Structures are given as structure tokens and as C-alpha cells.
Amino acid sequence: MVGVRSGPSVLHVDLDAFYASVEQLDKPSLAGRAVVVGGTGPRGVVATASYEARRHGVRSAMSGAEARARAPHAAFLAPRFAAYAAVSGVVMRVLRELSPLVEPLSLDEAFVDLAAGPLGDLDEDGVRAAAHAVKERVHALTGVRASVGAAGTKLLAKVASDLDKPDGLVVVPLGTEAALLAPLPVTRLWGVGPATAERLRRAGVHTVGELAQVPEAELVGLLGQAHGTALSRHARGLDERSVEPEREAKSVSAEDTFPRDLVEPALLAHELERLVVRVVDRLRRDGQTGRTVTLKVRRHDFSTLTRSVTLPGPTDDRRTVGRVARDLLAGTDVSGGVRLLGVGVSGLADWAQADLFDAAAEEPAAAGADPAPAAPVATGPERPDWSPGLDVVHDEHGRGWVWGGGLGRVTVRFEHRGTAPGPVRTLRADDPALHPLPAAEVAATAVRAPLAAAGA
DNA sequence: TCTGGGGTCCTAGGACCC
DNA sequence: TCTGGGGTCCTAGGACCC
Numbered sequence: 001m002v003g004v005r006s007g008p009s010v011l012h013v014d015l016d017a018f019y020a021s022v023e024q025l026d027k028p029s030l031a032g033r034a035v036v037v038g039g040t041g042p043r044g045v046v047a048t049a050s051y052e053a054r055r056h057g058v059r060s061a062m063s064g065a066e067a068r069a070r071a072p073h074a075a076f077l078a079p080r081f082a083a084y085a086a087v088s089g090v091v092m093r094v095l096r097e098l099s100p101l102v103e104p105l106s107l108d109e110a111f112v113d114l115a116a117g118p119l120g121d122l123d124e125d126g127v128r129a130a131a132h133a134v135k136e137r138v139h140a141l142t143g144v145r146a147s148v149g150a151a152g153t154k155l156l157a158k159v160a161s162d163l164d165k166p167d168g169l170v171v172v173p174l175g176t177e178a179a180l181l182a183p184l185p186v187t188r189l190w191g192v193g194p195a196t197a198e199r200l201r202r203a204g205v206h207t208v209g210e211l212a213q214v215p216e217a218e219l220v221g222l223l224g225q226a227h228g229t230a231l232s233r234h235a236r237g238l239d240e241r242s243v244e245p246e247r248e249a250k251s252v253s254a255e256d257t258f259p260r261d262l263v264e265p266a267l268l269a270h271e272l273e274r275l276v277v278r279v280v281d282r283l284r285r286d287g288q289t290g291r292t293v294t295l296k297v298r299r300h301d302f303s304t305l306t307r308s309v310t311l312p313g314p315t316d317d318r319r320t321v322g323r324v325a326r327d328l329l330a331g332t333d334v335s336g337g338v339r340l341l342g343v344g345v346s347g348l349a350d351w352a353q354a355d356l357f358d359a360a361a362e363e364p365a366a367a368g369a370d371p372a373p374a375a376p377v378a379t380g381p382e383r384p385d386w387s388p389g390l391d392v393v394h395d396e397h398g399r400g401w402v403w404g405g406g407l408g409r410v411t412v413r414f415e416h417r418g419t420a421p422g423p424v425r426t427l428r429a430d431d432p433a434l435h436p437l438p439a440a441e442v443a444a445t446a447v448r449a450p451l452a453a454a455g456a
Numbered sequence: 457t458c459t460g461g462g463g464t465c466c467t468a469g470g471a472c473c474c
Numbered sequence: 475t476c477t478g479g480g481g482t483c484c485t486a487g488g489a490c491c492c
Contacts, residue, residue, distance in 0.1 A: 038460075045460045047492090060492080063458050106462090106492045191465095193490050226466055227489090250464070257460060292484085302459070308485060342461085 005152045007123045008172055009114040010243065011131060012149045012157035013095060015088075015138075016166035018108035020050035022087050023077055025143045034058070034074035036067050043257050043339075047079055051166060084108075087142050094137050098130065101243045111154055113243035128171050135169065151177065155239035159188055177237030182209030189234055196223060196231075211235035248348075252290070254278040255342030261300045263337045272329060275343040276322045288348045289314035293321055295328035296342030304340075307332060314349045321345065 015021070019037040024030045034053035038046040044064035056071040068076065088107040095102045095110055099117030104110040115121040119130055131148045138146045149160025151172035159181065160170040172180055186192050186200050186208055199222055205211050211219075212235040220228030233239065254275045262268050283289065294308040307328040315321065325343050 041460095042457065043460075045458095047460080061460085064460095065457070066459095109492070191490065195489060224467065247464095251462095253462070255461060294485095304487085306486060310484065340460090344463095 005115060006121050008127050008150045008152050008174060009121050010151055010154055010157045011112040011114060012161040013110050013112065014147045014161045015091065015108040016145045016147055017048055017050050019048035019079055019084055021144050022084050024050060026083065030075055034071050036074050036076050037079050038064060040064065040076055040078045042259050087144060090142050091138050094134065094141065101245055103243045103245055111243045124171055124173055131169055153239035154241050155190065155234055156237065158190060181237055182207065184208050186211055208235050250348060251344055251346035252279055252282050253342055253344030255296055255340055257340045261337030261339050268338060271341055272325055273322060275341060276318060276325055279343050279345055280316055280318045280321055283316045283345060288350060289316045290345035291347035293324040294344040294346065295325050297332055297334060297338060298340035300337035300339055310347065
């Protein structure tokens with residue numbers, strides 16, 4: 001974190017019409033044509049429109065039907081996130097050459113704190129040159145154009161990157177923040193959406209300059225404590241937030257809108273299970289577990305509700321998450337038809353966290369309800385060298401059932417000789433103290449009640 | 457054939473504990 | 475028997491962002 005800056009050394013880099021640009025680069029026949037990327041089904045919406053499509057009035061978040069009506073000649077493409085992530089990775093690497101403090105906001109946006117990097121806290125001209133060099137390097141390496149804003153704060157950098165799109169570069173000299181903001185509509189401020197804008201409009205506030213004249217206490221009364229105080233400062237160009245790399249995920253979720261509303265219980269159960277699998281697979285891939293399972297239901301009339309349950313301990317077990325999700329759905333009135341189902345897991349914990357062990361040990365119901373312990377999920381280069389699917393190991397504590405894993409670690413619940421259950425330990429997957437049981441012994445052992453159940 | 461899918465943060469009320 | 479605050483956790487909903 002840089003204290004007082006001597007120059008506008010916070011960059012906001014925003015890739016122009018990113019998804020559509022990648023598609024045009026990958027398919028030369030699309031160059032110069034209207035391209036719309038988004039859901040292509042009957043209920044799809046536009047994720048990104050190329051500038052050619054925008055000329056016909058196509059916008060992000062517009063329904064696919066409306067986009068087709070406005071630009072029937074456009075190419076309508078389903079998103080290919082893997083392709084976008086690959087290009088994004090190249091761009092983020094370019095940014096990290098400038099500074100270790102890079103905060104991605106999405107695949108196509110990031111803040112960079114130049115003052116924390118080798119260039120230091122440059123003056124206005126220095127920042128302009130650096131930003132120009134970044135834009136050229138991104139274009140040379142990926143073919144994608146970027147708009148860049150530079151300022152003394154994240155707030156102003158983000159506003160600035162939006163002022164001269166596409167392929168823009170706007171540097172905000174220190175001290176000119178409030179003057180730059182004053183004539184802009186309040187909707188240009190981060191955090192002012194339709195609801196807040198409407199409240200402000202009713203209070204007679206349309207521009208940021210007008211907002212800056214409203215006493216903070218009045219804004220707090222209108223918008224609540226957190227939003228009111230933040231907006232009051234932002235309206236005057238004040239923003240102390242630092243550029244934060246590596247923010248940890250707090251939840252993982254998956255949801256689907258169906259082409260038609262679903263009413264059949266069997267279909268709903270099937271879709272729910274698919275969502276559970278998607279969420280749990282991502283949890284495990286990231287080596288995480290969570291305590292709170294949330295069901296989201298959007299009904300035929302677009303009314304949306306969520307129902308959640310917090311478990312005694314964290315889990316990444318498909319059957320546990322599935323059981324909770326089914327119970328929540330069973331308690332929900334879906335007689336009118338379901339437009340969307342979603343499943344989320346929050347209250348995330350890393351497998352390596354010590355408190356996991358106690359919590360897992362206290363939650364026999366999670367795994368005990370099932371006939372077999374969780375299979376090991378360690379994958380990739382650090383996969384342990386025992387055969388895939390083998391989930392019983394031993395060390396000096398005796399036999400242990402692999403309870404879960406990820407990122408080269410496995411969590412094992414051990415059985416003390418003659419007693420059960422034993423300690424739960426997390427070990428590196430290639431820990432030399434850990435040995436797979438001989439196959440014959442596994443077969444003999446596996447038919448016994450799993451340790452998780454024995455602890456119940 | 458209106459209105460995606462992935463998230464974050466905040467608020468408010470009730471339970472519960474000290 | 476009546477009357478407290480403060481803090482934390484949980485649940486539900488809503489606003490907002492890309």
C-alpha cells in the first residue's frame with residue numbers, strides 16, 4: 001500500500017469488448033462484423049457486443065431476442081470462457097511485469113499500482129508513457145485493445161478508463177479529481193445502480209457534483225450506513241482503497257436457467273444433482289470446503305428466493321451437499337414452475353486449516369450417512385503414486401481412510417490399533433509416512449463400516 | 457416467446473451468550 | 475420479577491458489478 005502519492009500511479013486496465021474481440025481474432029471472417037457473445041438459448045442475454053453490434057443498439061445484459069431484432073445480421077456466439085481466460089492470462093502477466101500489486105476484477109479488467117513496482121511513483125508524464133507502453137504490449141501480444149485510466153485512486157482510475165473507450169488513455173492529474181467527477185451523472189460512480197440512482201433522483205440529485213453537496217448524514221439516512229458514507233466520500237473524489245492482489249473466494253455456486261419452466265419433480269431433482277456436482281467439483285479442484293449450502297430458486301413469475309443451511313463442519317462431499325440441497329428444495333413451493341435453480345457453498349475453508357479437523361470430526365452425519373468414505377481427489381502433477389480410487393492408506397497410526405483432499409494434500413482419518421475413530425490429519429499426498437494398503441488388505445478392510453460411521 | 461451466470465457486500469431480525 | 479446492552483452467528487433478501 002502506497003501512502004500519499006506524488007503521481008496518478010493507479011491504473012485501471014479494461015479490455016475493449018473483450019469476449020467479442022477474442023472471437024474476432026480467432027475467426028478472421030468475423031473481423032469488422034457485428035458480433036454478439038452470450039447465451040444463445042431462448043432465454044439468453046448478451047454478455048458482450050462488438051463495437052459494430054453496438055452501433056445497432058446492442059448492449060450487454062440485453063435479451064438475446066432484442067439483440068436479434070436490432071442486429072439480425074450479427075454473428076451470435078456462445079461464450080468460450082477457456083479461450084478468454086487464456087488471453088486474459090497473457091494480459092495479467094504483462095501487468096504483473098509493471099507491479100506485484102495487480103488486482104483483477106474479472107477476465108477483462110484489473111487495477112495496477114505502479115508505485116509498488118520497479119517504475120515507482122511516476123509523475124503524470126511518466127504514467128502516461130507507461131500506460132501507453134502497456135496498451136501497445138497488450139495489443140502486440142494478444143491483438144486485443146485496452147482502455148486505460150490512471151489516477152491517484154482506484155475510483156478515479158476506473159472512471160477515467162471509461163471516458164475515452166475504445167482504445168482510450170486518460171490520466172487524471174492529482175488535485176483535479178472532484179472537478180472531473182462533478183459534471184458526470186451519478187450512475188458513473190461504482191456502486192450506483194438503478195435503485196440508488198432512482199433514490200437520488202427523487203432527492204433531486206443527478207450529477208456527482210450535486211451529490212458532493214449533500215451532507216453525509218443525509219446520504220446515510222437515504223442509502224444506509226456503509227453505502228452512504230462511501231458514496232459521500234467518492235462524490236468528493238476521495239477514496240483510500242488500496243490495490244489488493246489475491247483476494248480469496250468466499251463462495252462457489254452454479255445455477256441454470258431452463259429453456260422452459262420445470263414442474264416435474266424428477267426433472268428438478270435431476271437438474272439439482274447436476275448443479276451439486278458442478279459446485280462440488282469446483283470446490284475440490286480448488287482444495288476448498290464450505291459449511292453453508294444455499295439453494296436458489298427463481299419461479300415462473302421471476303420471484304427469486306434463497307434457502308440456506310449451515311452445517312456443523314465444512315464439507316466437499318457430493319452426497320452431503322446433495323442431501324441438503326434436496327431437503328431445501330423439498331421445503332420450497334415450486335408448484336407454479338421453476339425458471340432457475342442454483343446451488344452455492346459458502347463459508348469456505350482451506351483444507352489445510354486446523355479448525356477443519358475438529359469440525360469434521362464433529363460431523364459424522366456428513367459422511368456417516370453414506371456407505372463409503374470420500375474418495376481421494378488429489379489430481380495433477382502432485383497426484384500420489386498409489387492407484388486412483390484407492391482410498392485406504394496407513395502410517396504409524398494404523399489404517400486411515402482418505403477423507404478428502406486437493407492441491408497435493410490428502411486428509412485422512414486414522415484408526416488407532418484396536419479402537420476407532422483415530423486422529424484426522426492432513427498430509428502431503430506424497431508424504432513418505434503414508435503408504436497405500438496392499439490391494440488384498442484394502443478389499444478386506446473396505447467392507448467394514450467406514451470410520452466416519454464408526455465415529456457416529 | 458422480456459429479464460444469464462458468476463460473484464461481492466450490506467442490512468435487518470432473531471437466537472443465543474455473557 | 476423485571477429489565478439491560480453488546481457481540482456473534484445464522485438466515486433471507488436485495489443492490490451491485492462484470
